[in-house]
Amino acid sequence: MTINQEIDENKPIKEEKKYQKIKTQIYLFLHQVLTINNASKPQIIAFYTSLILGGISLTLAIVGSLLYSLEQKEVFDNAKHQSQRETARVALEIDRRLYFAQKSAISIANALSSGKLADEELLGRLKLELEENTDFLDVGVAYKPFAYSPDVELYAPYYARIDDKIELTETKVNYTKPKYVWYSNTLNKGPNWGEPYFWSAPSLNSDPVVGFFTPFYNPDTQDKSPRGIVYSEYSLTKILDIVRSLNLGRTGYGFIISETGTYLYHPNEEYIKSQANIFDITYQQQDEKLRELIVEGLRGKPVEAALTDKVTGQNSWLFLRKTNLNGWLVGIVFIQDEILPDSALTRRKLTTISIAYLWSAIFISILLLRVYRGGVKRISLISSIVSIFFVANIAFVWSLVLKARTYTSTRNLLLSDTGVKQLLAPQIRLSKELNQDPPLIVPTGVFIQSFDLTSPKDAFVTGYIWQTYKDGVHDDLSRGIMLPDAIENSDYELREDYRYKKDGLEVISWYFAYTFRMDFDFDYYPFDDKDLKIRIWHQDYNNGELNRRVILVPDFQSYTVINPQTAPGVDKEIVLGEWYLRDSFFEYIFKTYNTNFGVVNTPPKTNFPELQFTVILQRDFLGLFISKLGPMIVVLTLLFAVLLVTNYEQTMEVLGACAGFVFIVILDQVTVRQQVITKGIVYLEYFYFVVYLYIFLVAINFILWTLNPNLPIFKYKDNFIFKALYWPTMLKVLLLITILVFI
Numbered sequence: 001m002t003i004n005q006e007i008d009e010n011k012p013i014k015e016e017k018k019y020q021k022i023k024t025q026i027y028l029f030l031h032q033v034l035t036i037n038n039a040s041k042p043q044i045i046a047f048y049t050s051l052i053l054g055g056i057s058l059t060l061a062i063v064g065s066l067l068y069s070l071e072q073k074e075v076f077d078n079a080k081h082q083s084q085r086e087t088a089r090v091a092l093e094i095d096r097r098l099y100f101a102q103k104s105a106i107s108i109a110n111a112l113s114s115g116k117l118a119d120e121e122l123l124g125r126l127k128l129e130l131e132e133n134t135d136f137l138d139v140g141v142a143y144k145p146f147a148y149s150p151d152v153e154l155y156a157p158y159y160a161r162i163d164d165k166i167e168l169t170e171t172k173v174n175y176t177k178p179k180y181v182w183y184s185n186t187l188n189k190g191p192n193w194g195e196p197y198f199w200s201a202p203s204l205n206s207d208p209v210v211g212f213f214t215p216f217y218n219p220d221t222q223d224k225s226p227r228g229i230v231y232s233e234y235s236l237t238k239i240l241d242i243v244r245s246l247n248l249g250r251t252g253y254g255f256i257i258s259e260t261g262t263y264l265y266h267p268n269e270e271y272i273k274s275q276a277n278i279f280d281i282t283y284q285q286q287d288e289k290l291r292e293l294i295v296e297g298l299r300g301k302p303v304e305a306a307l308t309d310k311v312t313g314q315n316s317w318l319f320l321r322k323t324n325l326n327g328w329l330v331g332i333v334f335i336q337d338e339i340l341p342d343s344a345l346t347r348r349k350l351t352t353i354s355i356a357y358l359w360s361a362i363f364i365s366i367l368l369l370r371v372y373r374g375g376v377k378r379i380s381l382i383s384s385i386v387s388i389f390f391v392a393n394i395a396f397v398w399s400l401v402l403k404a405r406t407y408t409s410t411r412n413l414l415l416s417d418t419g420v421k422q423l424l425a426p427q428i429r430l431s432k433e434l435n436q437d438p439p440l441i442v443p444t445g446v447f448i449q450s451f452d453l454t455s456p457k458d459a460f461v462t463g464y465i466w467q468t469y470k471d472g473v474h475d476d477l478s479r480g481i482m483l484p485d486a487i488e489n490s491d492y493e494l495r496e497d498y499r500y501k502k503d504g505l506e507v508i509s510w511y512f513a514y515t516f517r518m519d520f521d522f523d524y525y526p527f528d529d530k531d532l533k534i535r536i537w538h539q540d541y542n543n544g545e546l547n548r549r550v551i552l553v554p555d556f557q558s559y560t561v562i563n564p565q566t567a568p569g570v571d572k573e574i575v576l577g578e579w580y581l582r583d584s585f586f587e588y589i590f591k592t593y594n595t596n597f598g599v600v601n602t603p604p605k606t607n608f609p610e611l612q613f614t615v616i617l618q619r620d621f622l623g624l625f626i627s628k629l630g631p632m633i634v635v636l637t638l639l640f641a642v643l644l645v646t647n648y649e650q651t652m653e654v655l656g657a658c659a660g661f662v663f664i665v666i667l668d669q670v671t672v673r674q675q676v677i678t679k680g681i682v683y684l685e686y687f688y689f690v691v692y693l694y695i696f697l698v699a700i701n702f703i704l705w706t707l708n709p710n711l712p713i714f715k716y717k718d719n720f721i722f723k724a725l726y727w728p729t730m731l732k733v734l735l736l737i738t739i740l741v742f743i
Helices: 002-033 040-114 117-130 181-189 235-246 267-273 278-284 288-298 343-369 376-402 417-433 620-643 648-675 683-707 720-742
Strands: 137-145 159-161 167-172 209-217 224-237 253-257 264-265 301-306 314-323 327-333 410-416 440-455 459-472 493-502 505-515 528-536 550-554 581-589 610-617
Touching: 040 137, 040 209, 040 224, 040 235, 040 314, 040 327, 117 137, 117 159, 117 167, 117 314, 159 343, 181 209, 181 224, 224 417, 235 253, 235 264, 253 417, 264 267, 264 278, 278 288, 288 301, 288 314, 288 327, 301 410, 301 581, 343 376, 343 720, 376 720, 410 417, 417 550, 417 610, 440 528, 459 528, 493 683, 505 528, 528 550, 550 610, 620 648, 620 683, 648 683
Parallel strands: 440 550
Antiparallel strands: 137 159, 137 224, 159 167, 209 224, 253 264, 253 327, 301 314, 314 327, 410 581, 440 459, 459 505, 493 505, 528 610, 581 610
């Protein structure tokens, strides 16, 4: 037992000595690396230059990394906090506005119950309340049977605001029946906020109406039996205007649901008109997580959650806040993908940071290997290490280029009905300003069967386009589509494939085989990708007789998944050749035309949403790049071997080899130009230019060496300086070209 205790007591001491030894070794190593003794003046200058530049580069790299991370975090945090504030603000504004409706009804009920307000004075009080509260829709009472007068069974007068006028009217229905729960619930349970509903006359008020109901009692009886109810109803128009005005990005949105889960507001108006219930929707979509979050919010707990839509693939934040007065739930959905930085901007920032790390690594390597002291072995080693660093940095830039592009932040992707409604809201407002009927919405679907890139600016595409028309909505609309980018020649075809009608819906499908004019960009070849774009117009897109715009929207119901990464609307068996399918999606291209196309008294189209189906194709670069880069690597390696093993006495042989290398490279470049017919210079061609340059430099080096063999720069270690600079300088040039092209 004593021995074990001694061992335990000595263990911390041994551990402390071990750590102290490690610290000492690190200190000695750093002292040895960061100090210089017995060196010449040029070596001292080289040492301190490497030390200073290495320190500056490393500092810039670390600071750049931190700033980039903080910037990314700040963007997300700002968006998140803004959404949190908006959710709380809307909830408080609802409470503030509805408080006055509740206060008004309770005030009238108390006055009637206390006897301070006589039945004869009631109508005047109701009218006064409506005049003083301009947001109220109506204020009224509903007496119990024969409670107003022994001769009158039911009496329910109310003042309503109709067309900005206050009018007295009376409820004619038998509100004591069980189906009128606003009456029975109030008598049985006391004051309450009723469920929202729509007026039977939408022309008078199209937004949901909600009312506060409270009983009033007979002041002449001791038991204070209920004599009837008082209510004040409020149109949600102004509250909904607040939600509609929220700045939540292009497709973010707010919504309001009642205590039972009924939608009071949602950008998709069908939810409101049909009084859809969010619990029914979550059961249909099998979205258990969202259902649990809604239940949690209705219990009064503020909810903040990150969600991913299984259908669209979008990442979003959900914020829920419950109102205090009536238990409504205010929700805000913010699409995270919309604040993702543009891929080109991200690539630019990360490349800049990588360059700082690159130079810090180079200078640290110089210090660690003591290259400043000179020597063939040290210089050869640092030449190899620097070359590897340059290759790694070039590969890093390539990886950024090949990384999936971000579209949501820069393009108007259409991934849900709600997102479409948000993007089309300005068009609906514009129609009102132009005294036009609301736009006609035509659901449209696309399916691509095949494509062939026939030229740098053309693509031959085949597939199907279909549209859905609804009886009573599209009666005045002709049936047909236009493809504005299609080139009509002997190879084109557009024919109706089938027409199907059931339950008031007519589906028409067209088969098309067209050559489309495309704006392809080959600058990044072979790292390029292509956007295969199909713009679609309805053939009545400029029909002045309609007095309304015709807007196409995606037929989401026809796709099981609309996530761009699953390539909806593209045949899975499509033959791609040297391409692979990256994404496909619908999007809006907002076009402005400076003509009315000859239609008199019609303003030119401004920011008109044109439906476009886009397929993103990524070139399968690996095989192509190896087949083209391989010969160049062989040529450069052989050229270096020539530089390595020959001397100035063999200049003629070197020049002959250089001529042969030029011939090989020219033939290879010609094949590239035949594959890529474009006016500009593509990325891969710069590699050929660099090969030409170094073949020329090697030839010049040997010519000058032959003419001046005793020059120190040639005499040192038999042309060693040029041999050591060959790979690092070449790869540095290639890195510079890569950065200039892609950044």
